[in-house]
Amino acid sequence: MSDVNIRALAKALNLSISTVSKALKDSYEISTETKQRVVALAKEMHYNPNPYASSLRRKKSNTIAVVIPEVADSFFSLALKGIEEVAQAKGYHVLLYLTYEQYEKEKKILEECKNGRVDGVLLSVTSETVNTLHITELMDVSGGHPVPLVFFDRAPDGLQVASITTNDYESSYQATQHLYQQGCCNMVYLSVSKQLTINYRRMEGFRDCLRHYGLPFTTHNIVDCSNDLAKNELLVRKLFIRKHPPDGIVAGVEKLIAPVYTVCHAKAIAIPAAVKVVSFSNLPYAAILNPALTTVTQPAFEMGQQAAILLFKAIEKKQSPGKMENIVLPSSLYIRNSTGKG
């Protein structure tokens, strides 16, 4: 950080701080001659305005925070790219925070977002987030100014907050219907945290589709997975020693596809002949998997872009986020060999 500030410049020039400040901003109030003197000395003394000093004066940090559970995941990295692109075009800086699916980390991070560090927050909650007090507190700092917030992808139910989500229920229903139409009648849904709204909606879409077609729906149709790859592999193995192994699998999130494929490869269970597989995924490599994977693909990049656009609108209008929009961008079903008649 440069040691030369406006005060030092003013002193050296025998001018007031306000005059120097106005001269540097090329104000019409200052004579051309004075401006030239100020600019010349500023250059000579290597004066560089500190961005945080200017942010304090303007009460604006020109910075947003992106708070997400993980980044090494094709949905979140693509959404982050969409956010960064919009922020860069707007001249905003992006602070990245990872919660690692931990509620306590999310709480601590939002605490850091108060008091002017950022002008707004883009949040995708953790799978542990049930209590949302830390979120409402951020948006309503009494005595201060609320920090605008927009959810993307993972938004908790019951909060009147702007959000960009996708049609989780419908797209899961559609994926399940596709499996049914391909001949599956004993399907399982691989679930991550039930506390997560997106997972719950996908599960409901799966369940309602089964019911619609008169198929039984019991606890056997849902498998609760975790973030642990080895444990998930074990759960998938157990599926295939059932008396009636599944003939169709809907993987609720991308990371559940590796255990399914790995176990099927190891146990020589043919996809799609013995079991058909569809997964929620943004993986650019879905088409070259063995076999090519049918996916429900979220518009990740667009969701990031739209979330950032909504947030900047709120920041610029100083609009109450509660009155803002909830935009649902549809996902797409890409049918590939993993659900073929095989």
Add this chain to the structure above:
Amino acid sequence: MSDVNIRALAKALNLSISTVSKALKDSYEISTETKQRVVALAKEMHYNPNPYASSLRRKKSNTIAVVIPEVADSFFSLALKGIEEVAQAKGYHVLLYLTYEQYEKEKKILEECKNGRVDGVLLSVTSETVNTLHITELMDVSGGHPVPLVFFDRAPDGLQVASITTNDYESSYQATQHLYQQGCCNMVYLSVSKQLTINYRRMEGFRDCLRHYGLPFTTHNIVDCSNDLAKNELLVRKLFIRKHPPDGIVAGVEKLIAPVYTVCHAKAIAIPAAVKVVSFSNLPYAAILNPALTTVTQPAFEMGQQAAILLFKAIEKKQSPGKMENIVLPSSLYIRNSTGKG
């Protein structure tokens, strides 16, 4: 941002600003009674210290910048995770900037990193970066303070700057040797930008291995690809209408693997029977591709961690980055079916 600052608190309490500041920091110089009065009013008036005011006083932003070409890529997203983990543990904030492989963007971003916005920079240069003046300028802001910088993965040649890289030459040589040992004698290397040191080293490793085994090395052995998926597919198609199509392919970066697999699938060119394929890649799905892909896998997460650790060491010691370490973390060759005897 709260409107209540230390000045307002001091005025309301009829105390000096310095006394209030010390009281809030629980200084021994201030009486317990005064401290209690200050803390009580601060609470009542919803006083929250602004992080940038404190950063100005301390001349420390507690923020680092990560400047990378892209984030929707398994190497960079994993490295970013490693960086974020170390930064979070240190209580630092991470500003993320994407250059989209554009030199002009990189230059503009580093300009923004001056003047105290960040305490340090982690940089992986663009494929266009030849001139490095913007980098040396950042590290040597005359009249101000230099900003410590550490390169990771992509470091330009000839700069005396700390870096975390991997053994690109050796791992490429090893991958090529593996293809030779599997019976390939007409191999091509799929190259990205030749200006990029990592790509150049990988190309050299490939070339030297061919020479070592007495195989011809001509311009036919190198294919210059780009960031355009469709164009890359066309280039791969052209390979297989050559009089002597290649029997081995080394893909210099992960994104070149999709065009290779797509073309081979479309043209029914059997991997590994007709052509064996190895790629530099951090893809967690390499093992479930069709066929499972042999990879040179970089220690992406560890590279991110180590780069962050080096940077914080430089920030804390106010050490000249020029005198710092250059750490090379080895990549690993994972042999899978795509290079099998098939």
